[in-house]
Amino acid sequence: MRLPPALVLAALLPPLVSCSVGRPVSAPGKNRDLISQASFCDAYVFRDADKRDHRPSPEENTYPFMKEGHPGNSILGQGGAIVDVAAVGSRVLAQARVSKEQISRLTHALYKTDSFHPMSACYNPHHAVVFYTEDGEPLCCIEICFSCNAVETTPKLRTWRCAPGQAGIEGADLVAMAEIFRELKLPLTPYKSLNDLKEDKAERSKKYRAFLRKEELAARSKQEP
Numbered sequence: 001m002r003l004p005p006a007l008v009l010a011a012l013l014p015p016l017v018s019c020s021v022g023r024p025v026s027a028p029g030k031n032r033d034l035i036s037q038a039s040f041c042d043a044y045v046f047r048d049a050d051k052r053d054h055r056p057s058p059e060e061n062t063y064p065f066m067k068e069g070h071p072g073n074s075i076l077g078q079g080g081a082i083v084d085v086a087a088v089g090s091r092v093l094a095q096a097r098v099s100k101e102q103i104s105r106l107t108h109a110l111y112k113t114d115s116f117h118p119m120s121a122c123y124n125p126h127h128a129v130v131f132y133t134e135d136g137e138p139l140c141c142i143e144i145c146f147s148c149n150a151v152e153t154t155p156k157l158r159t160w161r162c163a164p165g166q167a168g169i170e171g172a173d174l175v176a177m178a179e180i181f182r183e184l185k186l187p188l189t190p191y192k193s194l195n196d197l198k199e200d201k202a203e204r205s206k207k208y209r210a211f212l213r214k215e216e217l218a219a220r221s222k223q224e225p
Contacts, residue, residue, distance in 0.1 A: 031155050034140040035107055038131035041098040045186050046091040046126050049073045053087060073124050074143060076154045082138035083130055083154070096184035098129060109176035110142060110151070111158060117149035117174055117201065118208035124148070126189040127181060144177060146197060147190055149204075175201060 053073070075087040098106065106129060125145040130138050143152045151172050158171070175198055181187075182194045191197040 031140070031157050032111075034155075034157070035103070035131055037133075038103075038139050039134040041103050041129060041131045042095050043098050043181060043184055043186060044075075044088065044092050044128045044130065045094045045181070045189060046075065046088075046128070047093050048126075049091065049124065053091065074152070075125075075128055076141060076143055076152060077138075081154075083128075083141050088128075088130075094186050096186055098180070098184070102180050102183065105176060106142070106180055109173040109180075110153075111171075112173045112176075113171050115171060115173050116205060116209075117172070118204055119150055120148040122148040123150050125150070125152075127177075127186075144174070146174060146178060146188060149174060149201070 075084050075091065077083050077085075123145050124147055125143045127144040127146065129142045129144075131140050132138055140157060141154050142157070143154075145151075151174070178188055178191075178194055178197050188194060188197055191200065
């Protein structure tokens, strides 16, 4: 059964993003400084998660629809950890060092506020960028699911703006992020090329905006005497 976009949003957003209605803020607290404090940064591409990767649910289960536990799709850490080191080690397919210039563009893409990407209910991230101290300790992580247009971070690096009634995230330039992975010669799973990704994002955004417009017109017609 295919869920309506509004129901998909209700089921999907709580576990994935820290979301508020209103103007996006740059970052909760001083977390944004963590990126500039990092000594180096690596980008990763991961294989599909399977049953081996499922982890126990945290005390506050943010995935109530997952009765058997926390899904293993994410490599983000729990209980204060930045990343799940075991998950990274077992699932990584490729990785590359991110340059300072690319980090600057990645940061700009993360904090962008005028992008809109309709979300779908999958959250099967295959990409992540981890920022490290000089000693190799993770400082923060950006995890990306290009399939459903979702971005999550540990710790929280920004608060997203979720427009009322829209199953999507306003903010973060996913295409710019994908361009960096392509420059690093890393696959854009599940897309075969950057052009495929760009075309898909543009088409999905166009269709979803048309859907929202249709819904808006239908709602107005019902209100008319």
